[in-house]
Amino acid sequence: MCEEQDGVNEACSVMEAVNRISGKWTVGILLAATEGPVRFTELERHLKGISRRMLTLTLRNLERDGLLRRTVHPTVPPKVEYEATDMARELHSALAELVGWARRNRANITRSRTGYDDTAGELVRS
């Protein structure tokens, strides 16, 4: 599935992880579900701007990967709760590293981008 070469298999492992947490809403949902069980509409309000369809899809995929546990309470009206699994909680600590990096370098990246756009942009339209 993933050719084994020098550093590429390492990259492959990372990508497996990255692919799983990529997606516009995945991290937000994961973080919310780590603090405790959350309901569908709670998430819908929490993740402002998400559509029902994307919320459903993202939840399904997370459940499928074993990162979320879905509990249906057979009541009227129905009540469904989502909660992060242990595996997801471990991931959370790894995520913290990324948060740190993002925080530290947010400004650098922005500067780099503007610099790049200013420089290269002019060359193109020369």
Added chain:
Amino acid sequence: MCEEQDGVNEACSVMEAVNRISGKWTVGILLAATEGPVRFTELERHLKGISRRMLTLTLRNLERDGLLRRTVHPTVPPKVEYEATDMARELHSALAELVGWARRNRANITRSRTGYDDTAGELVRS
């Protein structure tokens, strides 16, 4: 740009990072460029299956974000080298966490998926 709510701004920082390293080839390129300067065709051979277009695009974006440094040697034939910046090297350490997580939980996720597909799959086609 990113509404500040409870845990969402935290998720936002993660997403900034995730968005930057997502993309099919980004991590592979980053890892290769972290070990030392690499040339265009080296990468093309290393990342088996990548198209020239995607290699170019990914390199451009990484350079734009300040994660890669692009050095042009004014020779004939032209020679261009890419190397990871300090910022990218810091990211590499954060990535290591993810690698660990991916390695530890790869099997779990696969199991979870097959289990999910077996269970839910039947319900759908009922």
Added chain:
DNA sequence: CTGGATCCCTTTGGATACTG
């Protein structure tokens, strides 16, 4: 050798309306 430009297909994601 190192790309740029173009075409085209696939995937992702959003809006909305409907249902148990």
Added chain:
DNA sequence: CAGTATCCAAAGGGATCCAG
């Protein structure tokens, strides 16, 4: 409340040819 179904737009990504 918690979804499902459908339609549609935008982005991702591959193939190929062209150029400095």
